[in-house]
Amino acid sequence: MPRIVKTLFLVRHAKSSWENPEGGDHARTLNDRGRKNAPEMAARLKGRAVTLDRLITSSATRARETGAFFVSGLDLGAESVIVEAQLYGATAADWLGLIQSLDESWNSVMMIGHNPTLTELANGLGRMDISNVPTCGVLECRYAGDYWGNFGEQAEDLEIDFDYPKNMSA
Numbered sequence: 001m002p003r004i005v006k007t008l009f010l011v012r013h014a015k016s017s018w019e020n021p022e023g024g025d026h027a028r029t030l031n032d033r034g035r036k037n038a039p040e041m042a043a044r045l046k047g048r049a050v051t052l053d054r055l056i057t058s059s060a061t062r063a064r065e066t067g068a069f070f071v072s073g074l075d076l077g078a079e080s081v082i083v084e085a086q087l088y089g090a091t092a093a094d095w096l097g098l099i100q101s102l103d104e105s106w107n108s109v110m111m112i113g114h115n116p117t118l119t120e121l122a123n124g125l126g127r128m129d130i131s132n133v134p135t136c137g138v139l140e141c142r143y144a145g146d147y148w149g150n151f152g153e154q155a156e157d158l159e160i161d162f163d164y165p166k167n168m169s170a
Helices: 032-047 061-073 092-100 117-125
Strands: 006-012 054-058 081-084 108-113 138-143 158-163
Touching: 006 117, 032 061, 032 138, 054 061, 061 081, 061 108, 092 108, 092 117, 117 138, 117 158
Parallel strands: 006 108, 054 081, 054 108
Antiparallel strands: 006 138, 138 158
């Protein structure tokens, strides 16, 4: 495989609470497990010296809360965070369109969103067969192209690793 030029981390938000349904789905917060898993996953990435140019998150509360743990765990500044309302309820095609429109000066980006879209996107991108991206699951997509606009067009241009909180081999 040629040199890796761009890296995209696709993250499903951490486990959320269903205790306060009156706020609606968009307002759901993380539960205790989510508040434990998100910093653990951020620490795994920090242990590998991962750096990010931008962290883009869905506007849903549980996604923004997950993002805050990654911001803290990876020592990102607030200026690195973008809240993208379009990611809430977006299709896999919508996600791909957003990815392909990323700023070319960014070489490492994390995007935080929701299922079933992330599972569908992951399976569409590469030679993977993932039945479910679990909460706080992280897909690391290393792209051999130098232009986000071509991201996802050829599976052979991507290497994808998959990690999640209960992954004992991590």
